[in-house]
Amino acid sequence: MNANNVLEIFKEITKVPRESGHEEQIVKWLQDFAAKHGLECKTDEAGNVVIIKEASAGKENVPTIVLQSHSDMVCEKTAGSTHDFTKDPIPYVIEDGWMVAHETTLGADCGIGMASALGLLISDVPTGKIEALFTVSEETGLDGAMALKPGFITGKTLINLDSEDEGQIFVGCAGGLDTTAKFSYKEEDVDPDSVIVEISINGCIGGHSGDDINRGRANAVKLLANLLYDLLPLGYQLVSIDGGNKRNAIARDARAEIALPEELVDECLETVDDFRDAMLEMYGTREKNIKLMATVSPMDDEMVAIDRETATRLVTALAAAPHGVLAMSQEIENFVETSSNLASVKMTEPGIIRIGTSQRSCITAARRSAGRKVEACFVQAGANVEHESEYPGWAPASESAIRDACVASYKKLFGTEPKVLAIHAGLECGLFTETYPGLDMISVGPTLRGVHAPGERLEIASLDKFVLLLTDLVTNFR
Numbered sequence: 001m002n003a004n005n006v007l008e009i010f011k012e013i014t015k016v017p018r019e020s021g022h023e024e025q026i027v028k029w030l031q032d033f034a035a036k037h038g039l040e041c042k043t044d045e046a047g048n049v050v051i052i053k054e055a056s057a058g059k060e061n062v063p064t065i066v067l068q069s070h071s072d073m074v075c076e077k078t079a080g081s082t083h084d085f086t087k088d089p090i091p092y093v094i095e096d097g098w099m100v101a102h103e104t105t106l107g108a109d110c111g112i113g114m115a116s117a118l119g120l121l122i123s124d125v126p127t128g129k130i131e132a133l134f135t136v137s138e139e140t141g142l143d144g145a146m147a148l149k150p151g152f153i154t155g156k157t158l159i160n161l162d163s164e165d166e167g168q169i170f171v172g173c174a175g176g177l178d179t180t181a182k183f184s185y186k187e188e189d190v191d192p193d194s195v196i197v198e199i200s201i202n203g204c205i206g207g208h209s210g211d212d213i214n215r216g217r218a219n220a221v222k223l224l225a226n227l228l229y230d231l232l233p234l235g236y237q238l239v240s241i242d243g244g245n246k247r248n249a250i251a252r253d254a255r256a257e258i259a260l261p262e263e264l265v266d267e268c269l270e271t272v273d274d275f276r277d278a279m280l281e282m283y284g285t286r287e288k289n290i291k292l293m294a295t296v297s298p299m300d301d302e303m304v305a306i307d308r309e310t311a312t313r314l315v316t317a318l319a320a321a322p323h324g325v326l327a328m329s330q331e332i333e334n335f336v337e338t339s340s341n342l343a344s345v346k347m348t349e350p351g352i353i354r355i356g357t358s359q360r361s362c363i364t365a366a367r368r369s370a371g372r373k374v375e376a377c378f379v380q381a382g383a384n385v386e387h388e389s390e391y392p393g394w395a396p397a398s399e400s401a402i403r404d405a406c407v408a409s410y411k412k413l414f415g416t417e418p419k420v421l422a423i424h425a426g427l428e429c430g431l432f433t434e435t436y437p438g439l440d441m442i443s444v445g446p447t448l449r450g451v452h453a454p455g456e457r458l459e460i461a462s463l464d465k466f467v468l469l470l471t472d473l474v475t476n477f478r
Helices: 003-013 024-036 108-121 143-147 220-234 262-283 308-320 364-380 401-414 429-435 460-476
Strands: 040-043 049-053 065-070 093-095 098-100 130-135 157-160 168-184 187-189 194-202 237-244 254-261 291-298 304-306 324-328 336-349 352-361 384-391 419-426 440-443 457-459
Touching (some): 003 108, 003 460, 024 040, 157 429, 168 308, 168 401, 220 308, 237 308, 308 352, 336 419, 352 419
Parallel strands (some): 065 157, 157 440
Antiparallel strands (some): 093 098, 098 457, 168 352, 187 304, 194 254, 237 254, 237 336, 324 336
């Protein structure tokens, strides 16, 4: 097996729709792949798939290795893209040593992990028994991992293929918690002498709410909330607000419509200009494409607004809500211990505004404390708050045969020492230990950048090294 084999399989995967919660087509594709190559395949009620390759001759006594990846992907696209994730292949290019999707997410998270496992299944390299496990809906709540039943896999050694930095071996990760706030509001007529000012913040880099939370990137929802808070003295009416999307992505775009008397428009636009200057001072060197725009238009006679009291409470809470790194680890240098992501604000149905957030920490008490902090912020503003989809962290093991074997293999192949780390992003490994106690696990992968955002890319050179490492590790594991 080589990187070209893996890349060709991944190119086929990019043609298959697999948004989180809608994995039916990729599940069928995996089943067909197994049938085509004469491999045993099992699928559980949740849609998790395991494809099994029996041990090569002479390798019958080698411990079974589980190669695990998730079959879903985060589906994000640029504001002007017409891409339809339910049917269109991912539009990628290969340029300057990278495979990249400019207008959409690429799905290398975790499609390249899937392709690597599938490549090993159909290769002729001699290995012990391999169980390739593909879980569903990892990106939206680790649903597949939560639904696993005892006996679906039998191996006691697991290699998670969902990491994003070649040369790093991950042996621990943060756990996660979703916190949702819901505001109920009454509609009120827009004052007839008003004009509409549409405010939009676009072009933020965004990124993964775990891996990228410490990079100081702009959050469009947070910025919009801060601007709307600065404008509150004008007494505007909030007609609409929308921003962000996935809980595990830093918000890239946000917009709102406000109504106010025409004589206050100039003051409004001056405040917007001042805010833009401050925003560019804070983020301009990192966020090359960030834009803040304000457009004035006549009022539509049928326009309604969120009642003023609720709008004020909503804007104040959004401005106060925590976002970003909350604590750094005292044990691991430069490791984020606890964070919160102000992910989205949506008017999903009449009379309801939902705010999506997520908290991460490798320490359960710290994760729940962060959730309480978010809860208190929104409860004080009159919202109903719910916590859901909590999953445990993965604590590093003091002894690990697969970790030691991976370190030795990397040094043998490349002559350098890999980094052994924990990661602030959430992996399914913590959940696996609840269903399969005693699993010996690591997480590895090639270098990916910009995951969970348009422009996601895979470094081809890192894939070469990753495939060499994975093949050597699985072939020589004892």
